[in-house]
Amino acid sequence: MQRTNYCGFITEAYLNQDVTIKGWVHRRRDLGGLIFIDLRDREGLVQVVAEPDASCFNIANELKHEYVVEISGNVRSRPNPNNELNTGKIEIVATTIKILNTAKPTPILVDDNNVSEVNRLTHRIIDLRSQKMQHNIRLRAKLTYSIRKFYDENGFLDIETPFLTLSTPGGARDFLVPSRMNKGKFYALPQSPQVFKQLFMVSGFDRYYQIVRCFRDEELRADRQPEFTQVDIETSFLSEEEIREINEKMIIQVFKEVMNVDLPKLPVMTYADAMYYYGVDKPDLRLEDFKFIDLTAQLKDCGFKVFNDAAKRGDGRIVALKLPASVTLSRKEIDELTQFVAKYGAKGLAYIKVNDVSKLSEEGLQSPIVKFLSADDLKTIIETTGASSGEILLFGADKAKVVNESMGALRLKLGHEKGLAKGEWKPLWVIDFPMFEYDEGVGKYMPAHHAFTAPKDEHVELLTTEPEKCLAKAYDMVLNGWEIGGGSVRIHNAEVQTKVFKAMNLTDEEARQKFGYLLDNLQFGAPPHGGIAFGLDRIATIMCKADSIRDVIALPKTTTGQCLLTNAPNTVEEGQLQEAGIALLAN
Amino acid sequence: MQRTNYCGFITEAYLNQDVTIKGWVHRRRDLGGLIFIDLRDREGLVQVVAEPDASCFNIANELKHEYVVEISGNVRSRPNPNNELNTGKIEIVATTIKILNTAKPTPILVDDNNVSEVNRLTHRIIDLRSQKMQHNIRLRAKLTYSIRKFYDENGFLDIETPFLTLSTPGGARDFLVPSRMNKGKFYALPQSPQVFKQLFMVSGFDRYYQIVRCFRDEELRADRQPEFTQVDIETSFLSEEEIREINEKMIIQVFKEVMNVDLPKLPVMTYADAMYYYGVDKPDLRLEDFKFIDLTAQLKDCGFKVFNDAAKRGDGRIVALKLPASVTLSRKEIDELTQFVAKYGAKGLAYIKVNDVSKLSEEGLQSPIVKFLSADDLKTIIETTGASSGEILLFGADKAKVVNESMGALRLKLGHEKGLAKGEWKPLWVIDFPMFEYDEGVGKYMPAHHAFTAPKDEHVELLTTEPEKCLAKAYDMVLNGWEIGGGSVRIHNAEVQTKVFKAMNLTDEEARQKFGYLLDNLQFGAPPHGGIAFGLDRIATIMCKADSIRDVIALPKTTTGQCLLTNAPNTVEEGQLQEAGIALLAN
Structure with a gap:
């Protein structure tokens, strides 16, 4: 039998009709000789009642938590409506019940809020049945689609970039992938498609977007994952203001579609002001x-x-x-x-x-x-x-x-x-970032954003004289104290790019080794270009008001990079290592 | 200055108007004292003329191939229209020309059809400027969005799965990723999110889709890539026919949106008939x-x-x-x-x-x-x-x-x-695949589709007696002789799953080690479920009538797994290996 509708959608509209639903036994109560079943699917719960004279009564009697069943019956008004449920005004009087699958007692209970995170992640498949996780994962899917829709409508092309790519040591640590066909050589998983998206502009695609997984093998702080999802954008021929404008439109449209929230036009604050008034480059303007x-x-x-x-x-x-x-x-x-x-x-x-x-x-x-x-x-x-x-x-x-x-x-x-916050959603742009930050550890100027960020036109000369005073055409989008996106106008001129590498104390040779293919292509007709990247996990976390980024990722890793569901990473067979041309280092 | 429109969109609608365009110098000709420039952007070419008395004449004279320029001027009718161009009825009389970037002579010429593939891949960024590659990459983007749109409209949730996951040796070879934080252990890049999407059904998400990169470290035949893109689908509570029906709707809607092609309703052919009449399980019905x-x-x-x-x-x-x-x-x-x-x-x-x-x-x-x-x-x-x-x-x-x-x-x-083909697009379903194929190399029955495919209800007994006669609830979507998608109803019952593992000669221990987390979760209330996966690269290749899958991937790899643009894979620093806890094997 096909289902009539999802459990959560069986409302008064179906009164006196025969319906079929399929789902999980969320709760079963025996009351006054009747058996009451709350049946659950992704859209919600509906109450089913099996009466003693029904032929399905005996089956109803067998049902246990999380059994998967198909139930047909007739919809009637509920004597004691439950106004908290969409389906609370009706109940289904069961005529037939078919057990589609049984279930052993689950290791954690669905919607039990007292389960430790370790247990939730170990039994993630059951944990994902909870109202909270269903809500979060669905909101994330809606968010993702809404973002894609905006960029598609605005002429951005979704172009895929490689996952097996070149290691460029120096920034964050790369995850390495040994190449079996090219023994002794390694791919790296991308930290971001930054250089590729810039090269797409050199190819003339004009507007690019991609929602893409990125990888950084860093110590994982509470809200970091070794793999995270980035909304990656690049455009040609636009000014800094024009790039901000189109991406601001995106976030406003997406908040409206996903949350039904009207974001205000984003105020613009300089980095200098942000630091002066709030001590941070991502001020929470709910406390403006x-x-x-x-x-x-x-x-x-x-x-x-x-x-x-x-x-x-x-x-x-x-x-x-x-x-x-x-x-x-x-x-x-x-x-x-x-x-x-x-x-x-x-x-x-x-x-x-x-x-x-x-x-x-x-x-x-x-x-x-x-x-x-x-x-x-x-x-x-x-x-x-x-x-x-x-x-x-x-x-x-x-x-x-x-x-x-x-x-x-x-x-x-x-x-x-102390309750001083005003307003629920307070986005802004922070602009005019410095080009460089002095890294005391390395003893060098390091790019504050990244090495491809263009300096303000009037500051190009400072690159060689006083790099610390040089401001960049860089901007962050900040929401409620979180940096949700960051970008810049890029350097489209190979000479300026070389000056920046020099200011970073990269030798010509190092620069060529890491970014030769970028430098080469900048000389073959690179248009002015720039872009931004948003952290999808962060935006989803803020929208869900979730405690942790892990609550908006279906299958996240722990802070030690483990997946408690699959037990990855794990040891592999000796033969696999040999084929990959590698051996384990003795401890 | 903001551009008025893309070059390719400056038509008669702009006659006598002042316009600004930005793009690449595709061609420059000096003719009768005038300078003609074909300016190119992603939407096409437009002819610009610089007259000798214009103040921009000297700049026009400096322009070389692939210079990036901003040109303003007035649109007038063209004395000799070019009917092959959208913009062929007009030309722009330049008033100002601004060089946004110069260009060295490019190593390959844009739109030169006599360049070897090695040269095209080495200079991919220039190659991507060609009409062919611009068309292919844009069609692919349109295809991707159209597919997403269909599944979103039909209640499928886009849920992301991990890229750093568990190695399950036995099928194709995994790409391994050493874990620095868990020394001696490895992640594997996913060959497909098969088990995850099934588990999402156990979690109750009901309908899942994802367009996702997958990885197989196999010998690369002409049309294989080590990383490829899969349209991954899974649904709960649907029959084999219902699953086929919804995905058939997808391909029909997508062909209409992307190609303006009306695909017919897909005929259904058994595997046995396909082999009998065409000798292959993916018959090209243009030669029906x-x-x-x-x-x-x-x-x-x-x-x-x-x-x-x-x-x-x-x-x-x-x-x-x-x-x-x-x-x-x-x-x-x-x-x-x-x-x-x-x-x-x-x-x-x-x-x-x-x-x-x-x-x-x-x-x-x-x-x-x-x-x-x-x-x-x-x-x-x-x-x-x-x-x-x-x-x-x-x-x-x-x-x-x-x-x-x-x-x-x-x-x-x-x-x-010999010209016997009829019709341009001939899709069909091939169904009733055998559960197993005898692998003479291994000396075992191996799953013809994969180990999670359900047998026909009436063939469950054959699993233990005559597995070779057992047919599966498996189906392929075939188009013009290519398998573009394959799927099945899955086993949702842990006992049947165990029987299949037995038929494959997997010991209980091996089965648990590889798929314990699937077997466990099948016991906690798994709904009947099934799905399909489409090869996005293949669909794009067919739609583009491309010679190779590499022509629909922006940055593909060679058959030896190399990226000629970045030179990946490459050697890495000794310190990177040490951090990853690995060493190179001596040859």
Whole structure:
């Protein structure tokens, strides 16, 4: 028998009709001589009742959790409607029940919220039956299709790039694949199709997109996976603004289609402003007003040594966060916050509780640091922060990096915990990134975005003189404090590309070895081009409000790169290694 | 300046308007003091003319092949229209020309058809500028989107499966990926997401699709790639016929959308009939009528020893192919065809030219074998084949395998060369495949489709008694002699699955080691399910009428698994091997 419809779609529209449904026994209850079955499929639950005189009563009696059955019956109104269910106004009076498959007791229960993540991942196939995972995986599928639809409608061509490709050491670590036919040689799995998509522009495809798996063999932090999915975009002949515009349209259309959410037009913030006001290049604008108040210049000559040192060291800064009078902080809370910022390297957390703004001394200002500050300093602080009675000021003063990280984290924590967030979805563009960051470990300037990012036209000369001052035509799309996409206008001129490699201290030989095929092709008529890549896993995680990226991936890996379902990776047969031309290193 | 439109879209609609275009200098001619430029972008060519008094004349004079330029000018009627171009009725009189990038002379010329494939693949980025490759890659993108659209509209969920997964030796060879974090262990790249998609059905997703890269480390024949793209489908609760029906709808809708071709409803042919009439399980029905005429039974006792032996050996057969009177074969051609079938193991190619059907002897029948055949035999042959005067009969007699392969190949060759094909697109389903094929190399029954294919309900018992007679709920979609898709109803019952593993001589331990996670989950409420996988590369190749699968892949590999653009695979640094925990084997 074909099913009439999914379980979750059998509503009043089917009243008094004969229907057939197929699904899983979610629950069975015996009540007053009747057997009630909640049958489940991907669209939801519906209640089936087997009456004692029905010929299927005995079969109904055999049914256990997660049995797969086909049930036919007649739809009637339910005496006690369940308004939480789409199907809650009706029930199906079973006439025939056919067991399509039995089920042993499952190792975890469907929809049990008290199962550890290890157990969920080990028994992932059962875990995926849960409402939560069904919702997340379906939302992700909808998201994926909505993105494809946008780019297809806008003339972008879906072009596939190789997975077995060239290793380019230097950035993140590659996963290697030994080549049996070319013994001693290796493919690498792509960290991104960056160079390929640029070359497609040189080929004249004009607009490219691909939703593609990428691979990085890095230490896995909580929200990293060794394989992740990227929405990869490249276009020719567009300016930085035009590239941002079309991709902004995408995210707005996709949020509307998938979430029925109207995103605002995206505000644009420079990297410099983002760091100045939020200490981070991906500010969470749900806390837009709860931002740093910079006091570095104002307190350069103040009497408090911690402030004074930070202001004078050159790479230091002093910032304040101002909590509104509606927020209180106990002594215990302040101690905990002090420990919190210490994790980010802060040596303390100075504060002033502004009890009475008319008394700028220890009388009106409750704080261990007031005694170190002159009346003028206190006046400056109160005026610059605009603090009123009842408000609390928290201070960070150290190297800018420490202040930004510690006070940035504190801003997010306090802001969300104390209910200062406004609005649900706050996207923005962050632009004007620096071309390079100095990597203290390597002792070199490294590209902040990647080596193919174009400098601002007026900054090309700085590449050779002061690379650290050179700004890039790079942009990130940020949503609720997550970087969801990042891109840039690329270098389309082989000479400029060579200058950038030089600024990175790559020798000509190294550059050629890694990127010779890019450099060559840039000389055969490369159009101006640029693009962006979005993290699909991240966007899905934010949309699902999921705890972890693993909750939006059907079959994710643990932080040690294992698949608990299949037990991959695993040992392989000696013959397989020999064919691949490799041997295990002795430990 | 933003471009007004693509070059290929500047038609009469823009007459007398000022336009801006951007693209590549495809050709430049100096004629009567004017400079003519054909400017190219992905949508085509448009003619630009620079007049001697224009301020951009000097720049026009500098332009070389493949320079990237931005040109503004006014559109006017062309005195000598070129009707082969969409833009052929107009030309653009240039006012300003801006060189966006210069180009060195390219190593191969765009649209040069005399470039070797090695050169095309080495300079792939330039090769991709050709009309042919632009067409193929764009058609493929359209095809991909059209397929996605169909499955999305029909409730299929796009769910991603892992690329770093478990090695399951036994079928094709896996590509291995050493795990740095789990030293001594390896991931394998998936040969297909077969088990995962079945498990998604156990999870209750009901309908799954994915367009996904798959990997097989096999010797690469001309039309194989180590990585290929599969349209992967799985559904729950549907019968074999219902699964075929929905996927048939897909191919019909996609051909309409992509090619504007109306495919017919697909005829259904059993595997047995396909082998009987065409000697192959993927018959090219453009040659539907040009089929084998089986004479095995009729010639069992004939006087010609070659025929007699073939008919009596049990695994032999005799077939004839009948060429219509419109086709002639010279002595030389017959000699060549004899050499052709010899490549497939045939020891000769018997023929009868039916010069006069009224004279069933050497007088009317021109043939070296007539003298071995009795009048009755000859009468049987002429009657069974229905041969008329002027027609030619070609015979195959040997082991069925040799006859099928040699005469099957001959049928395709002669049929297409002699113009016997009818119709352009001839799809069909081939069904009722055997469950197993005996692999003489391994000395075991191996699954003809794969180990998870369900037997026909009435053949389950045969699994343990006569597996060779057991037919499967398996089906292939065939188009013009290519298998474009293959699938089956799967085993959803752990006991039946175990029987199949037994028939394959897999021990319980081996089965558990390879597929334990499938067997386990089949016991927790697996619905009846089945699916299909289509070869996207093949469908694109057929649609493009391309010579090779490499012509529909942007960045393909050679038959030795190399990418001539990037030079992958390549040697890697010693440190990379150490980190991966492996060493090269000495040769």
